[in-house]
Amino acid sequence: INILGIESSCDDTAAAVVRGVPGGAATVVSSVVVGQTELHAAFGGVVPEIAARAHVEKLDVSVKQALTDANLELSQIDAIGVTAGPGLIGGVVSGVMLAKGLSAATGLPLYGVNHLAGHALTPRLTDNVAFPYVMLLVSGGHCQFLIVEDASTFRRLGGTIDDAPGEAFDKVARLIGLPQPGGPAIETCAKAGNPRRFALPRPLLDRPGCDLSFSGLKTATLRARDGVIAQQGGLTGTDQSDLAASFQVAVADVLAEKSRRALISYLELNPARPTLCVAGGVAANASIRSALETVCTQLSVQFVAPPLRLCTDNAAMIAYAALAQMPDRDADGFDLSARPRWPLDKSSPAMLGSGK
Numbered sequence: 101i102n103i104l105g106i107e108s109s110c111d112d113t114a115a116a117v118v119r120g121v122p123g124g125a126a127t128v129v130s131s132v133v134v135g136q137t138e139l140h141a142a143f144g145g146v147v148p149e150i151a152a153r154a155h156v157e158k159l160d161v162s163v164k165q166a167l168t169d170a171n172l173e174l175s176q177i178d179a180i181g182v183t184a185g186p187g188l189i190g191g192v193v194s195g196v197m198l199a200k201g202l203s204a205a206t207g208l209p210l211y212g213v214n215h216l217a218g219h220a221l222t223p224r225l226t227d228n229v230a231f232p233y234v235m236l237l238v239s240g241g242h243c244q245f246l247i248v249e250d251a252s253t254f255r256r257l258g259g260t261i262d263d264a265p266g267e268a269f270d271k272v273a274r275l276i277g278l279p280q281p282g283g284p285a286i287e288t289c290a291k292a293g294n295p296r297r298f299a300l301p302r303p304l305l306d307r308p309g310c311d312l313s314f315s316g317l318k319t320a321t322l323r324a325r326d327g328v329i330a331q332q333g334g335l336t337g338t339d340q341s342d343l344a345a346s347f348q349v350a351v352a353d354v355l356a357e358k359s360r361r362a363l364i365s366y367l368e369l370n371p372a373r374p375t376l377c378v379a380g381g382v383a384a385n386a387s388i389r390s391a392l393e394t395v396c397t398q399l400s401v402q403f404v405a406p407p408l409r410l411c412t413d414n415a416a417m418i419a420y421a422a423l424a425q426m427p428d429r430d431a432d433g434f435d436l437s438a439r440p441r442w443p444l445d446k447s448s449p450a451m452l453g454s455g456k
């Protein structure tokens with residue numbers, strides 16, 4: 101069957117068509133992502149009101165484009181999957197309203213999807229990963245470890261108690277005079293740097309469990325920068341590279357060590373070797389990937405990182421999550437509501453990592 105996916109929970113407007121079997125294999129037929137980076141550039145962050153208006157303007161054309169790219173008419177679609185949260189509420193509402201309108205006009209069943217479930221199920225869309233597996237979600241807005249038991253059951257092992265790592269990359273880039281988005285800028289700049297010049301902290305490694313923290317690391321990087329400026333009156337290119345490299349290796353160390361702990365606590369419950377999957381924009385970082393790969397090799401665990409276009413926000417993952425969950429659930433009615441917060445793991449809502 102063909103599923104139309106719609107995603108508008110943050111700063112990307114996306115629509116996609118995924119074809120597959122409910123609860124079974126699927127392929128991406130088309131995937132359109134319209135970013136808003138330029139719109140928010142002048143403000144140094146995503147402005148919710150601007151994001152919501154841009155979604156309203158772009159959702160319609162994104163859906164048409166996804167259908168055109170798939171060479172399908174709306175009448176050839178069998179169901180609609182839409183992100184119903186968590187995220188910036190204005191954007192989520194725009195997507196849900198469009199999806200309801202399409203559903204009302206066509207009679208197609210409507211499935212409200214948790215954006216995080218979309219990310220967490222992506223490895224099964226791109227690779228042949230069996231349930232259960234361990235998932236590390238690392239993006240601009242999220243950081244958490246999940247055990248994905250089936251398409252609808254997620255157990256949270258831990259997550260950030262403050263910032264998400266992507267957010268920290270973006271802020272640190274700003275602090276040391278690099279452009280946005282900060283992740284790729286820091287990665288490039290760090291290549292020429294000495295990761296040992298600044299001894300930055302590895303937050304929460306002294307505590308058991310897989311909770312993470314990035315806000316202290318960001319502050320420590322700010323202090324290191326201020327130390328250099330106090331001595332020399334400014335930052336040279338070498339200082340920027342050394343700060344970027346020292347920060348990046350600290351993030352990689354923390355993510356690797358906490359991944360090790362997540363995998364070990366999983367293995368205590370389940371003797372079968374799990375797969376470690378990553379998703380989110382930060383998973384694009386080669387040093388972080390290689391630190392995670394090293395941990396997986398040591399623990400004889402398979403490592404899967406979906407291609408970047410499916411790791412960052414997109415609508416294919418939303419269509420796929422709807423398809424994957426179909427056997428376990430009913431379609432939603434027109435009372436489907438947009439939720440700013442929606443923890444994946446119902447047993448620990450208070451523990452939800454930082455949203456945006």
Ligand code: ATP
Nearest residue numbers: 239240241242266281282283284380381382385412
């Ligand atoms: P979310 O998916 O949580 O709703 P988002 O849209 O901000 O939020 P993504 O699109 O998955 O998240 O990722 C964007 C984030 O990833 C940004 O913070 C960006 O700096 C970071 N990022 C992108 N490339 C890299 C990289 N090479 N190294 C580190 N961070 C990166």
Ligand code: FE
Nearest residue numbers: 219239412413
């Ligand atoms: Fe996302």
